[in-house]
Amino acid sequence: xxxxxxxxxxxxxxxxxxxxxxxxxxxxxxxxxxxxxxxxxxxxxxxxxxxxxxxxxxxxxxxxxxxxxxxxxxxxxxxxxxxxxxxxxxxxxxxxxxxxxxxxxxxxxxxxxxxxxxxxxxxxxxxxxxxxxxxxxxxxxxxxxxxxxxxxxxxxxxxxxxxxxxxxx
Numbered sequence: 001x002x003x004x005x006x007x008x009x010x011x012x013x014x015x016x017x018x019x020x021x022x023x024x025x026x027x028x029x030x031x032x033x034x035x036x037x038x039x040x041x042x043x044x045x046x047x048x049x050x051x052x053x054x055x056x057x058x059x060x061x062x063x064x065x066x067x068x069x070x071x072x073x074x075x076x077x078x079x080x081x082x083x084x085x086x087x088x089x090x091x092x093x094x095x096x097x098x099x100x101x102x103x104x105x106x107x108x109x110x111x112x113x114x115x116x117x118x119x120x121x122x123x124x125x126x127x128x129x130x131x132x133x134x135x136x137x138x139x140x141x142x143x144x145x146x147x148x149x150x151x152x153x154x155x156x157x158x159x160x161x162x163x164x165x166x167x168x169x
Contacts, residue, residue: 008132010087013061015129017054017091022125023149024053025096026118027156029103033111034160035168043103050096058089095121118153122146 007014028049032042062085069076098121102114126145130138 010084011129011133013084013087014091015125015133017057017061017088018095018125019122019145019149020057021050021054021092021094021096022099022118022121023152025050026099026114026149026153029099029111029114030153030157031160034157034162035164039103039106039110043100046100046103050093050100054089054092054096057092058085061085061088095125115153119146119150122149 001009025046028046029042032045037045062081065081065084066076066078099114099118102110102117107113122145123142126142127138129145130136130141136144
């Protein structure tokens, strides 16, 4: 099976995992920056999020596939569920790690670089999804992914900033 065939077979899991990996990891970074946390704390929280949330999503995917088929009177092998769960985990952790890399290599202005990288990845994943599976044109799908992903991250930054001012000061 070629890479393209694998991507097409698991497009839902890959797309969902990749977008959620970016959104949740960068939201942790944005909320932490908004709260004024140090670089080290940001790295710890972001890496913990990537692994724990990626694992949680893959387990959720496994049971969703298994129970979804069962509820329609069909049985599904655990092997099929595991492959879908693995696709979710790999997409989530791969994309989720990218916004953190900027902090790990100690770039100057890491939040700005991580923001730009995350935005570019939202556009890339959205357009890729549009090309492969969607009836929505790739450019519109890319823009939708960028807008909604960025909105979630912006909310996290604002909440981190507000809570820092309420709780810490």
